[in-house]
Amino acid sequence: MDKKMNILMFSGEYDKALAALILANAAKTMEMDVTMFFAFWGLCLVRDPQKMTDEDKTTYEKMFANLTPRGIEELPLSKMNIGGIGKKMLRDMMEENETPTLKDFLNGAIKKDVNMCGCKLSLEVMGFKEEELLSEVKIITAEEYLKDALESNIQLFI
Amino acid sequence: MDKKMNILMFSGEYDKALAALILANAAKTMEMDVTMFFAFWGLCLVRDPQKMTDEDKTTYEKMFANLTPRGIEELPLSKMNIGGIGKKMLRDMMEENETPTLKDFLNGAIKKDVNMCGCKLSLEVMGFKEEELLSEVKIITAEEYLKDALESNIQLFI
Amino acid sequence: MDKKMNILMFSGEYDKALAALILANAAKTMEMDVTMFFAFWGLCLVRDPQKMTDEDKTTYEKMFANLTPRGIEELPLSKMNIGGIGKKMLRDMMEENETPTLKDFLNGAIKKDVNMCGCKLSLEVMGFKEEELLSEVKIITAEEYLKDALESNIQLFI
Numbered sequence: 001m002d003k004k005m006n007i008l009m010f011s012g013e014y015d016k017a018l019a020a021l022i023l024a025n026a027a028k029t030m031e032m033d034v035t036m037f038f039a040f041w042g043l044c045l046v047r048d049p050q051k052m053t054d055e056d057k058t059t060y061e062k063m064f065a066n067l068t069p070r071g072i073e074e075l076p077l078s079k080m081n082i083g084g085i086g087k088k089m090l091r092d093m094m095e096e097n098e099t100p101t102l103k104d105f106l107n108g109a110i111k112k113d114v115n116m117c118g119c120k121l122s123l124e125v126m127g128f129k130e131e132e133l134l135s136e137v138k139i140i141t142a143e144e145y146l147k148d149a150l151e152s153n154i155q156l157f158i
Numbered sequence: 159m160d161k162k163m164n165i166l167m168f169s170g171e172y173d174k175a176l177a178a179l180i181l182a183n184a185a186k187t188m189e190m191d192v193t194m195f196f197a198f199w200g201l202c203l204v205r206d207p208q209k210m211t212d213e214d215k216t217t218y219e220k221m222f223a224n225l226t227p228r229g230i231e232e233l234p235l236s237k238m239n240i241g242g243i244g245k246k247m248l249r250d251m252m253e254e255n256e257t258p259t260l261k262d263f264l265n266g267a268i269k270k271d272v273n274m275c276g277c278k279l280s281l282e283v284m285g286f287k288e289e290e291l292l293s294e295v296k297i298i299t300a301e302e303y304l305k306d307a308l309e310s311n312i313q314l315f316i
Numbered sequence: 317m318d319k320k321m322n323i324l325m326f327s328g329e330y331d332k333a334l335a336a337l338i339l340a341n342a343a344k345t346m347e348m349d350v351t352m353f354f355a356f357w358g359l360c361l362v363r364d365p366q367k368m369t370d371e372d373k374t375t376y377e378k379m380f381a382n383l384t385p386r387g388i389e390e391l392p393l394s395k396m397n398i399g400g401i402g403k404k405m406l407r408d409m410m411e412e413n414e415t416p417t418l419k420d421f422l423n424g425a426i427k428k429d430v431n432m433c434g435c436k437l438s439l440e441v442m443g444f445k446e447e448e449l450l451s452e453v454k455i456i457t458a459e460e461y462l463k464d465a466l467e468s469n470i471q472l473f474i
Contacts, residue, residue, distance in 0.1 A: 003308055008472070010335055012395070015198055019168055022279065026300035040331055041395065060409050067396065079170070079199065080225060090283070093218050097282050121338065124413050125406070142342035149470050150319055154307050156166070156315040157472040161466055173356055177326055180437065184458035237328070237357065238383060248441070251376050255440050312465050314324070314473040 004033040006152035008145065012041025012069060013078040014087055014102060020158045021105035028112035035152070036109070037145045038137070039119035042158075043126065044069045045106070046116060046134045053132060061127025068126075072106050110136050117145070162191040164310035166303065170199025170227060171236040172245055172260060178316045179263035186270035193310070194267070195303045196295070197277035200316075201284060202227045203264070204274060204292045211290060219285025226284075230264050268294050275303070320349040322468035324461065328357030328385060329394040330403055330418060336474045337421035344428035351468070352425070353461045354453070355435035358474075359442065360385045361422070362432060362450045369448060377443025384442075388422050426452050433461070 005027045007020050020036065027034045038046050049071035054062050069075045080086035094101065100108070110116065116137045123130065123139060130139055149155045163185045165178050178194065185192045196204050207229035212220050227233045238244035252259070258266070268274065274295045281288065281297060288297055307313045321343045323336050336352065343350045354362050365387035370378050385391045396402035410417070416424070426432065432453045439446065439455060446455055465471045 005304070008335075010332070010474075016168070019166075019198060022300055023304070027304055030301055030304060032304070040335060058409075058412065060405050060412075064405060064409070067402075086225075089218055089222060093216075093222070093285060094283050096216065096218075099279065099283055121415065125410050125415055127409060142338055143346055146321070146339070146343055146346060146348070146470070154304070154313050155470050155472065156313065157474050158168075158315050163462070174326070177324075177355060180458055181462070185462055188459055188462060190462070244383075247376050247380060251374075251380070251443060252441050254374065254376075257437065257441055312462070312471050314471065316326075316473050 001031045002033075004035075004152040005154040005156075006035045006037065006149045008149075008155070008157045009036055009038045009042035009045060010040050011078070011158055012044040012075055014075040015078050015090070016158050017045050017072060017075055018102055018105065021102065021109055023156075024109045024114050025105055025112065028109070028114060033115075034109075035115040035117060035148050037117045037119060037140070037148070039122045040126070041068075043118060043122055043128055043133070044075060045072050046118065046137050047071050047128065047132055048134050051132050053129065056129070057127055064127055072102050075102070110134070115148075119145070159189045160191075162193075162310040163312040163314075164193045164195065164307045166307075166313070166315045167194055167196045167200035167203060168198050169236070169316055170202040170233055172233040173236050173248070174316050175203050175230060175233055176260055176263065179260065179267055181314075182267045182272050183263055183270065186267070186272060191273075192267075193273040193275060193306050195275045195277060195298070195306070197280045198284070199226075201276060201280055201286055201291070202233060203230050204276065204295045205229050205286065205290055206292050209290050211287065214287070215285055222285055230260050233260070268292070273306075277303070317347045318349075320351075320468040321470040321472075322351045322353065322465045324465075324471070324473045325352055325354045325358035325361060326356050327394070327474055328360040328391055330391040331394050331406070332474050333361050333388060333391055334418055334421065337418065337425055339472075340425045340430050341421055341428065344425070344430060349431075350425075351431040351433060351464050353433045353435060353456070353464070355438045356442070357384075359434060359438055359444055359449070360391060361388050362434065362453045363387050363444065363448055364450050367448050369445065372445070373443055380443055388418050391418070426450070431464075435461070
Protein backbone atom coordinates (compact mmCIF):
# COMPACT_ATOMS: atom_id res chain seq x y z
CA MET A 1 0.00 0.00 0.00
CA ASP A 2 1.42 3.40 -0.93
CA LYS A 3 -0.56 5.28 1.68
CA LYS A 4 1.00 7.60 4.19
CA MET A 5 0.18 8.91 7.70
CA ASN A 6 1.72 11.91 9.41
CA ILE A 7 1.34 12.49 13.15
CA LEU A 8 2.30 15.81 14.72
CA MET A 9 3.05 14.74 18.30
CA PHE A 10 2.66 17.90 20.37
CA SER A 11 1.55 16.41 23.71
CA GLY A 12 3.87 14.90 26.25
CA GLU A 13 1.44 12.58 27.97
CA TYR A 14 1.51 8.83 28.51
CA ASP A 15 -1.97 8.08 27.20
CA LYS A 16 -1.70 10.31 24.13
CA ALA A 17 1.75 8.89 23.34
CA LEU A 18 0.22 5.44 23.61
CA ALA A 19 -2.58 6.33 21.19
CA ALA A 20 -0.11 7.82 18.69
CA LEU A 21 2.30 4.89 18.85
CA ILE A 22 -0.45 2.27 18.58
CA LEU A 23 -1.64 4.03 15.40
CA ALA A 24 1.92 4.29 14.04
CA ASN A 25 2.58 0.58 14.63
CA ALA A 26 -0.79 -0.44 13.19
CA ALA A 27 -0.20 1.69 10.09
CA LYS A 28 3.21 0.09 9.52
CA THR A 29 1.74 -3.42 9.76
CA MET A 30 -0.61 -2.27 6.98
CA GLU A 31 2.49 -1.23 5.02
CA MET A 32 1.73 2.43 5.20
CA ASP A 33 4.52 4.99 5.36
CA VAL A 34 4.49 6.84 8.71
CA THR A 35 6.11 10.07 9.90
CA MET A 36 5.99 11.24 13.50
CA PHE A 37 6.96 14.88 14.03
CA PHE A 38 7.77 15.54 17.69
CA ALA A 39 7.23 19.17 18.74
CA PHE A 40 7.09 20.96 22.11
CA TRP A 41 6.13 18.51 24.89
CA GLY A 42 6.19 15.74 22.32
CA LEU A 43 9.98 15.96 22.34
CA CYS A 44 9.86 14.33 25.80
CA LEU A 45 8.88 11.07 24.06
CA VAL A 46 12.22 10.88 22.27
CA ARG A 47 14.66 12.14 24.88
CA ASP A 48 17.29 9.55 25.62
CA PRO A 49 17.52 9.22 29.43
CA GLN A 50 21.14 8.04 28.99
CA LYS A 51 22.20 11.17 27.16
CA MET A 52 21.08 14.12 29.28
CA THR A 53 23.62 16.91 29.57
CA ASP A 54 23.79 20.31 31.28
CA GLU A 55 26.58 21.52 29.05
CA ASP A 56 26.08 24.79 27.17
CA LYS A 57 22.71 25.38 28.81
CA THR A 58 21.39 28.52 30.47
CA THR A 59 19.97 28.32 33.99
CA TYR A 60 16.44 28.27 32.60
CA GLU A 61 17.28 25.52 30.13
CA LYS A 62 18.74 23.39 32.94
CA MET A 63 15.65 23.94 35.11
CA PHE A 64 13.38 23.14 32.20
CA ALA A 65 15.32 20.01 31.35
CA ASN A 66 14.95 18.81 34.92
CA LEU A 67 11.27 19.63 35.31
CA THR A 68 10.21 17.75 32.16
CA PRO A 69 9.95 13.95 31.77
CA ARG A 70 13.26 12.25 30.95
CA GLY A 71 12.11 9.70 28.44
CA ILE A 72 8.89 8.05 27.49
CA GLU A 73 8.06 5.95 30.55
CA GLU A 74 8.18 9.07 32.79
CA LEU A 75 5.32 10.80 30.97
CA PRO A 76 2.27 11.57 33.15
CA LEU A 77 -1.33 10.72 32.20
CA SER A 78 -3.35 13.55 30.62
CA LYS A 79 -5.98 13.04 33.31
CA MET A 80 -6.49 11.01 36.48
CA ASN A 81 -2.73 11.00 36.93
CA ILE A 82 -3.21 11.66 40.70
CA GLY A 83 0.49 11.94 41.45
CA GLY A 84 1.21 8.81 39.46
CA ILE A 85 -1.46 6.51 40.97
CA GLY A 86 -3.73 6.63 37.92
CA LYS A 87 -0.76 5.94 35.70
CA LYS A 88 0.32 2.98 37.84
CA MET A 89 -3.23 1.63 37.62
CA LEU A 90 -3.26 1.99 33.83
CA ARG A 91 0.13 0.30 33.48
CA ASP A 92 -0.91 -2.55 35.74
CA MET A 93 -4.09 -2.99 33.75
CA MET A 94 -2.06 -3.02 30.54
CA GLU A 95 0.28 -5.63 31.99
CA GLU A 96 -2.58 -7.82 33.17
CA ASN A 97 -4.04 -7.56 29.69
CA GLU A 98 -0.63 -8.44 28.18
CA THR A 99 -0.57 -5.18 26.24
CA PRO A 100 3.00 -4.14 25.37
CA THR A 101 4.40 -1.17 27.34
CA LEU A 102 4.73 2.32 25.90
CA LYS A 103 8.49 1.74 25.54
CA ASP A 104 7.75 -1.44 23.52
CA PHE A 105 5.47 0.50 21.18
CA LEU A 106 8.18 3.16 20.73
CA ASN A 107 10.81 0.53 19.99
CA GLY A 108 8.40 -1.23 17.64
CA ALA A 109 7.82 2.01 15.74
CA ILE A 110 11.58 2.58 15.41
CA LYS A 111 12.18 -1.02 14.32
CA LYS A 112 9.39 -0.75 11.73
CA ASP A 113 11.07 2.37 10.28
CA VAL A 114 8.61 5.05 11.28
CA ASN A 115 10.28 8.34 10.26
CA MET A 116 11.10 9.97 13.58
CA CYS A 117 11.46 13.74 13.25
CA GLY A 118 12.06 16.45 15.84
CA CYS A 119 10.98 20.08 15.46
CA LYS A 120 13.98 22.39 15.11
CA LEU A 121 12.32 25.46 16.61
CA SER A 122 10.87 23.56 19.60
CA LEU A 123 14.29 22.12 20.30
CA GLU A 124 15.83 25.59 20.35
CA VAL A 125 13.10 27.17 22.45
CA MET A 126 13.06 24.37 25.01
CA GLY A 127 16.84 24.21 25.16
CA PHE A 128 17.11 20.51 24.31
CA LYS A 129 20.15 19.46 22.25
CA GLU A 130 19.92 17.13 19.26
CA GLU A 131 22.48 14.83 20.99
CA GLU A 132 20.07 14.36 23.89
CA LEU A 133 17.46 12.71 21.69
CA LEU A 134 17.26 9.11 20.48
CA SER A 135 19.71 8.72 17.62
CA GLU A 136 16.92 7.82 15.17
CA VAL A 137 15.41 11.29 15.43
CA LYS A 138 16.13 13.64 12.54
CA ILE A 139 15.70 17.39 13.12
CA ILE A 140 13.51 19.18 10.58
CA THR A 141 11.75 22.56 10.21
CA ALA A 142 8.03 23.37 10.26
CA GLU A 143 8.20 23.78 6.46
CA GLU A 144 9.62 20.27 6.07
CA TYR A 145 6.87 18.95 8.33
CA LEU A 146 4.26 20.63 6.10
CA LYS A 147 5.77 19.10 2.96
CA ASP A 148 5.52 15.65 4.50
CA ALA A 149 1.98 16.31 5.76
CA LEU A 150 0.90 17.45 2.27
CA GLU A 151 2.00 14.09 0.86
CA SER A 152 0.09 12.18 3.55
CA ASN A 153 -3.38 10.69 3.34
CA ILE A 154 -3.95 11.05 7.08
CA GLN A 155 -2.67 13.93 9.22
CA LEU A 156 -3.29 14.05 12.95
CA PHE A 157 -2.34 16.57 15.63
CA ILE A 158 -2.05 14.74 18.94
CA MET B 159 -22.36 14.50 -1.37
CA ASP B 160 -20.06 11.48 -1.22
CA LYS B 161 -17.65 13.08 1.20
CA LYS B 162 -16.59 11.48 4.44
CA MET B 163 -15.32 12.65 7.86
CA ASN B 164 -13.62 10.51 10.48
CA ILE B 165 -13.21 11.70 14.08
CA LEU B 166 -10.93 9.86 16.48
CA MET B 167 -12.49 10.81 19.83
CA PHE B 168 -9.72 10.33 22.37
CA SER B 169 -10.70 12.95 24.97
CA GLY B 170 -13.35 12.46 27.61
CA GLU B 171 -14.29 16.07 28.18
CA TYR B 172 -17.60 17.88 27.90
CA ASP B 173 -16.41 20.75 25.71
CA LYS B 174 -14.40 18.57 23.33
CA ALA B 175 -17.28 16.10 23.07
CA LEU B 176 -19.55 19.03 22.23
CA ALA B 177 -17.20 20.22 19.48
CA ALA B 178 -16.95 16.73 18.00
CA LEU B 179 -20.68 16.08 18.08
CA ILE B 180 -21.57 19.49 16.63
CA LEU B 181 -19.23 18.72 13.71
CA ALA B 182 -20.65 15.21 13.30
CA ASN B 183 -24.22 16.52 13.21
CA ALA B 184 -23.34 19.38 10.85
CA ALA B 185 -21.56 16.97 8.49
CA LYS B 186 -24.58 14.67 8.39
CA THR B 187 -26.92 17.56 7.54
CA MET B 188 -24.54 18.18 4.61
CA GLU B 189 -25.04 14.49 3.65
CA MET B 190 -21.49 13.53 4.47
CA ASP B 191 -20.67 10.09 5.79
CA VAL B 192 -19.33 10.28 9.36
CA THR B 193 -17.42 7.82 11.55
CA MET B 194 -16.61 8.48 15.21
CA PHE B 195 -13.99 6.19 16.70
CA PHE B 196 -14.08 6.31 20.51
CA ALA B 197 -10.76 5.43 22.15
CA PHE B 198 -9.39 5.76 25.69
CA TRP B 199 -11.24 8.52 27.59
CA GLY B 200 -13.46 8.97 24.56
CA LEU B 201 -15.16 5.68 25.51
CA CYS B 202 -16.77 7.57 28.40
CA LEU B 203 -18.99 9.35 25.86
CA VAL B 204 -20.67 6.09 24.86
CA ARG B 205 -20.98 4.27 28.17
CA ASP B 206 -24.57 3.45 28.93
CA PRO B 207 -25.27 4.58 32.53
CA GLN B 208 -28.03 1.95 32.69
CA LYS B 209 -25.72 -0.94 31.88
CA MET B 210 -22.77 -0.70 34.26
CA THR B 211 -21.62 -3.99 35.72
CA ASP B 212 -18.90 -5.14 38.10
CA GLU B 213 -19.08 -8.72 36.88
CA ASP B 214 -15.86 -10.33 35.66
CA LYS B 215 -13.80 -7.29 36.59
CA THR B 216 -10.55 -7.11 38.52
CA THR B 217 -10.28 -4.75 41.50
CA TYR B 218 -8.49 -2.19 39.34
CA GLU B 219 -11.09 -2.41 36.62
CA LYS B 220 -13.85 -1.83 39.17
CA MET B 221 -12.02 1.18 40.63
CA PHE B 222 -11.36 2.57 37.19
CA ALA B 223 -14.99 2.10 36.15
CA ASN B 224 -16.10 4.04 39.21
CA LEU B 225 -13.59 6.88 38.89
CA THR B 226 -14.47 7.65 35.28
CA PRO B 227 -17.60 9.48 34.03
CA ARG B 228 -20.64 7.21 33.64
CA GLY B 229 -22.10 8.59 30.46
CA ILE B 230 -21.87 11.75 28.46
CA GLU B 231 -23.50 14.31 30.75
CA GLU B 232 -21.03 13.48 33.55
CA LEU B 233 -17.97 14.53 31.54
CA PRO B 234 -15.96 17.41 33.07
CA LEU B 235 -14.83 20.53 31.18
CA SER B 236 -11.26 20.46 29.82
CA LYS B 237 -10.62 23.71 31.66
CA MET B 238 -12.37 26.00 34.13
CA ASN B 239 -14.26 22.98 35.42
CA ILE B 240 -13.75 24.24 39.02
CA GLY B 241 -15.40 21.23 40.66
CA GLY B 242 -18.31 21.43 38.25
CA ILE B 243 -19.07 25.17 38.58
CA GLY B 244 -17.62 26.10 35.19
CA LYS B 245 -19.53 23.26 33.61
CA LYS B 246 -22.78 24.35 35.25
CA MET B 247 -22.16 27.88 33.95
CA LEU B 248 -21.56 26.59 30.43
CA ARG B 249 -24.66 24.41 30.50
CA ASP B 250 -26.80 27.26 31.82
CA MET B 251 -25.44 29.54 29.09
CA MET B 252 -26.23 26.87 26.49
CA GLU B 253 -29.77 26.52 27.86
CA GLU B 254 -30.34 30.28 27.85
CA ASN B 255 -29.13 30.36 24.28
CA GLU B 256 -31.46 27.43 23.43
CA THR B 257 -28.52 25.30 22.29
CA PRO B 258 -29.34 21.56 22.50
CA THR B 259 -27.61 19.63 25.31
CA LEU B 260 -24.64 17.35 24.78
CA LYS B 261 -26.99 14.36 25.16
CA ASP B 262 -29.22 15.81 22.41
CA PHE B 263 -26.22 16.12 20.08
CA LEU B 264 -25.24 12.52 20.84
CA ASN B 265 -28.77 11.27 20.18
CA GLY B 266 -28.89 13.38 17.02
CA ALA B 267 -25.67 11.82 15.77
CA ILE B 268 -27.01 8.32 16.43
CA LYS B 269 -30.35 9.11 14.76
CA LYS B 270 -28.54 10.55 11.75
CA ASP B 271 -26.59 7.28 11.39
CA VAL B 272 -23.12 8.41 12.36
CA ASN B 273 -21.02 5.21 12.47
CA MET B 274 -20.25 4.80 16.18
CA CYS B 275 -17.14 2.67 16.75
CA GLY B 276 -15.28 1.76 19.91
CA CYS B 277 -11.57 0.89 20.09
CA LYS B 278 -11.04 -2.78 20.92
CA LEU B 279 -7.67 -2.32 22.64
CA SER B 280 -8.83 0.66 24.74
CA LEU B 281 -11.82 -1.34 25.87
CA GLU B 282 -9.58 -4.19 27.02
CA VAL B 283 -7.01 -1.96 28.71
CA MET B 284 -9.62 0.11 30.55
CA GLY B 285 -11.63 -2.94 31.50
CA PHE B 286 -14.91 -1.77 29.99
CA LYS B 287 -17.17 -4.44 28.49
CA GLU B 288 -18.85 -4.12 25.12
CA GLU B 289 -22.22 -4.69 26.83
CA GLU B 290 -21.67 -1.58 28.95
CA LEU B 291 -21.63 0.70 25.92
CA LEU B 292 -24.56 2.13 23.94
CA SER B 293 -25.91 -0.63 21.71
CA GLU B 294 -25.12 1.38 18.54
CA VAL B 295 -21.37 1.15 19.20
CA LYS B 296 -19.48 -1.40 17.12
CA ILE B 297 -16.07 -2.55 18.36
CA ILE B 298 -13.24 -2.30 15.83
CA THR B 299 -9.43 -2.48 15.81
CA ALA B 300 -6.88 0.28 15.16
CA GLU B 301 -6.33 -1.17 11.69
CA GLU B 302 -10.04 -0.91 10.89
CA TYR B 303 -9.99 2.69 12.12
CA LEU B 304 -7.07 3.44 9.77
CA LYS B 305 -8.90 1.92 6.81
CA ASP B 306 -11.90 4.14 7.48
CA ALA B 307 -9.66 7.19 7.99
CA LEU B 308 -7.89 6.52 4.69
CA GLU B 309 -11.23 6.70 2.88
CA SER B 310 -12.12 9.98 4.59
CA ASN B 311 -11.68 13.51 3.28
CA ILE B 312 -11.37 14.95 6.78
CA GLN B 313 -9.67 13.23 9.73
CA LEU B 314 -9.54 14.81 13.14
CA PHE B 315 -8.02 13.68 16.45
CA ILE B 316 -10.02 15.28 19.26
CA MET C 317 1.38 26.24 -4.75
CA ASP C 318 -2.38 25.75 -4.70
CA LYS C 319 -2.37 23.72 -1.52
CA LYS C 320 -4.52 24.53 1.47
CA MET C 321 -4.40 23.98 5.25
CA ASN C 322 -7.29 24.31 7.68
CA ILE C 323 -6.74 24.51 11.44
CA LEU C 324 -9.63 24.17 13.86
CA MET C 325 -8.28 26.07 16.87
CA PHE C 326 -10.26 24.73 19.83
CA SER C 327 -7.71 25.15 22.63
CA GLY C 328 -7.01 28.41 24.42
CA GLU C 329 -3.46 27.72 25.53
CA TYR C 330 -0.23 29.59 24.90
CA ASP C 331 1.82 26.64 23.68
CA LYS C 332 -0.89 25.20 21.43
CA ALA C 333 -1.59 28.68 19.99
CA LEU C 334 2.14 28.98 19.31
CA ALA C 335 2.22 25.64 17.48
CA ALA C 336 -0.83 26.57 15.39
CA LEU C 337 0.46 30.02 14.46
CA ILE C 338 3.97 28.77 13.62
CA LEU C 339 2.35 26.27 11.22
CA ALA C 340 0.05 28.93 9.75
CA ASN C 341 2.97 31.32 9.14
CA ALA C 342 5.18 28.56 7.70
CA ALA C 343 2.38 27.44 5.36
CA LYS C 344 1.91 31.00 4.10
CA THR C 345 5.63 31.38 3.35
CA MET C 346 5.19 28.21 1.24
CA GLU C 347 2.33 30.02 -0.54
CA MET C 348 -0.32 27.73 0.81
CA ASP C 349 -3.80 29.02 1.53
CA VAL C 350 -4.58 28.87 5.27
CA THR C 351 -7.81 29.05 7.26
CA MET C 352 -7.91 29.18 11.04
CA PHE C 353 -11.31 28.47 12.58
CA PHE C 354 -11.44 29.65 16.20
CA ALA C 355 -13.96 27.77 18.33
CA PHE C 356 -14.63 27.55 22.08
CA TRP C 357 -11.47 28.42 24.07
CA GLY C 358 -9.75 29.17 20.78
CA LEU C 359 -11.82 32.36 20.58
CA CYS C 360 -9.61 33.74 23.36
CA LEU C 361 -6.78 34.01 20.81
CA VAL C 362 -8.69 36.59 18.80
CA ARG C 363 -10.37 38.69 21.48
CA ASP C 364 -9.34 42.31 21.18
CA PRO C 365 -8.30 43.46 24.69
CA GLN C 366 -9.21 47.03 23.67
CA LYS C 367 -12.79 46.15 22.80
CA MET C 368 -14.22 44.25 25.78
CA THR C 369 -17.74 45.26 26.73
CA ASP C 370 -20.28 44.25 29.37
CA GLU C 371 -23.19 45.63 27.41
CA ASP C 372 -26.10 43.31 26.65
CA LYS C 373 -24.56 40.49 28.64
CA THR C 374 -26.15 38.26 31.26
CA THR C 375 -24.46 37.87 34.65
CA TYR C 376 -22.98 34.55 33.58
CA GLU C 377 -21.67 35.99 30.33
CA LYS C 378 -19.97 38.81 32.24
CA MET C 379 -18.40 36.37 34.70
CA PHE C 380 -17.26 34.13 31.87
CA ALA C 381 -15.79 37.06 29.94
CA ASN C 382 -13.81 38.05 33.03
CA LEU C 383 -12.57 34.56 33.91
CA THR C 384 -11.20 33.84 30.43
CA PRO C 385 -7.96 35.25 28.93
CA ARG C 386 -8.39 38.73 27.39
CA GLY C 387 -6.21 38.37 24.33
CA ILE C 388 -3.49 36.13 23.14
CA GLU C 389 -0.61 36.99 25.49
CA GLU C 390 -2.76 36.17 28.54
CA LEU C 391 -3.21 32.52 27.56
CA PRO C 392 -1.84 29.99 30.07
CA LEU C 393 0.43 27.06 29.19
CA SER C 394 -1.28 23.69 28.71
CA LYS C 395 1.07 22.22 31.30
CA MET C 396 3.75 23.39 33.70
CA ASN C 397 1.99 26.76 33.87
CA ILE C 398 2.54 26.81 37.68
CA GLY C 399 0.64 30.06 38.22
CA GLY C 400 2.44 31.69 35.32
CA ILE C 401 6.03 30.72 36.25
CA GLY C 402 6.37 28.07 33.56
CA LYS C 403 4.96 30.48 31.02
CA LYS C 404 7.40 33.23 32.07
CA MET C 405 10.24 30.71 31.70
CA LEU C 406 9.09 29.70 28.23
CA ARG C 407 8.72 33.33 27.13
CA ASP C 408 12.16 34.22 28.50
CA MET C 409 13.66 31.24 26.70
CA MET C 410 11.93 32.32 23.50
CA GLU C 411 13.29 35.84 23.91
CA GLU C 412 16.81 34.62 24.58
CA ASN C 413 16.54 32.50 21.47
CA GLU C 414 15.24 35.52 19.51
CA THR C 415 12.01 33.67 18.65
CA PRO C 416 9.17 36.10 17.86
CA THR C 417 6.44 36.39 20.53
CA LEU C 418 3.01 34.78 20.20
CA LYS C 419 1.57 38.23 19.40
CA ASP C 420 4.13 38.59 16.58
CA PHE C 421 3.10 35.24 15.11
CA LEU C 422 -0.58 36.29 15.30
CA ASN C 423 0.16 39.61 13.59
CA GLY C 424 2.29 37.81 11.01
CA ALA C 425 -0.56 35.43 10.24
CA ILE C 426 -2.98 38.35 9.81
CA LYS C 427 -0.52 40.28 7.62
CA LYS C 428 0.04 37.19 5.47
CA ASP C 429 -3.73 36.94 4.92
CA VAL C 430 -4.54 33.80 6.85
CA ASN C 431 -8.36 33.52 6.75
CA MET C 432 -9.35 34.18 10.35
CA CYS C 433 -12.79 32.72 11.16
CA GLY C 434 -14.74 32.55 14.40
CA CYS C 435 -17.33 29.88 15.22
CA LYS C 436 -20.83 31.36 15.35
CA LEU C 437 -22.25 28.85 17.83
CA SER C 438 -19.26 29.11 20.20
CA LEU C 439 -19.58 32.87 20.19
CA GLU C 440 -23.24 32.64 21.17
CA VAL C 441 -22.73 29.99 23.84
CA MET C 442 -19.78 31.77 25.45
CA GLY C 443 -21.49 35.14 25.24
CA PHE C 444 -18.72 36.89 23.29
CA LYS C 445 -19.82 39.55 20.79
CA GLU C 446 -18.44 39.80 17.25
CA GLU C 447 -17.40 43.40 18.00
CA GLU C 448 -15.14 42.16 20.80
CA LEU C 449 -12.95 40.17 18.41
CA LEU C 450 -10.11 41.38 16.19
CA SER C 451 -11.66 43.09 13.16
CA GLU C 452 -10.08 40.55 10.77
CA VAL C 453 -12.18 37.71 12.19
CA LYS C 454 -15.17 36.66 10.10
CA ILE C 455 -17.96 34.70 11.82
CA ILE C 456 -18.95 31.45 10.12
CA THR C 457 -21.01 28.34 10.91
CA ALA C 458 -19.82 24.76 11.49
CA GLU C 459 -21.12 23.91 7.99
CA GLU C 460 -18.98 26.64 6.44
CA TYR C 461 -15.98 25.34 8.39
CA LEU C 462 -16.62 21.85 6.99
CA LYS C 463 -16.79 23.18 3.43
CA ASP C 464 -13.44 24.87 3.88
CA ALA C 465 -11.94 21.77 5.51
CA LEU C 466 -13.16 19.58 2.63
CA GLU C 467 -11.21 21.75 0.19
CA SER C 468 -8.06 21.53 2.33
CA ASN C 469 -5.11 19.16 1.94
CA ILE C 470 -4.30 19.30 5.63
CA GLN C 471 -6.85 19.56 8.44
CA LEU C 472 -5.79 19.76 12.07
CA PHE C 473 -7.77 20.00 15.31
CA ILE C 474 -5.60 21.81 17.86
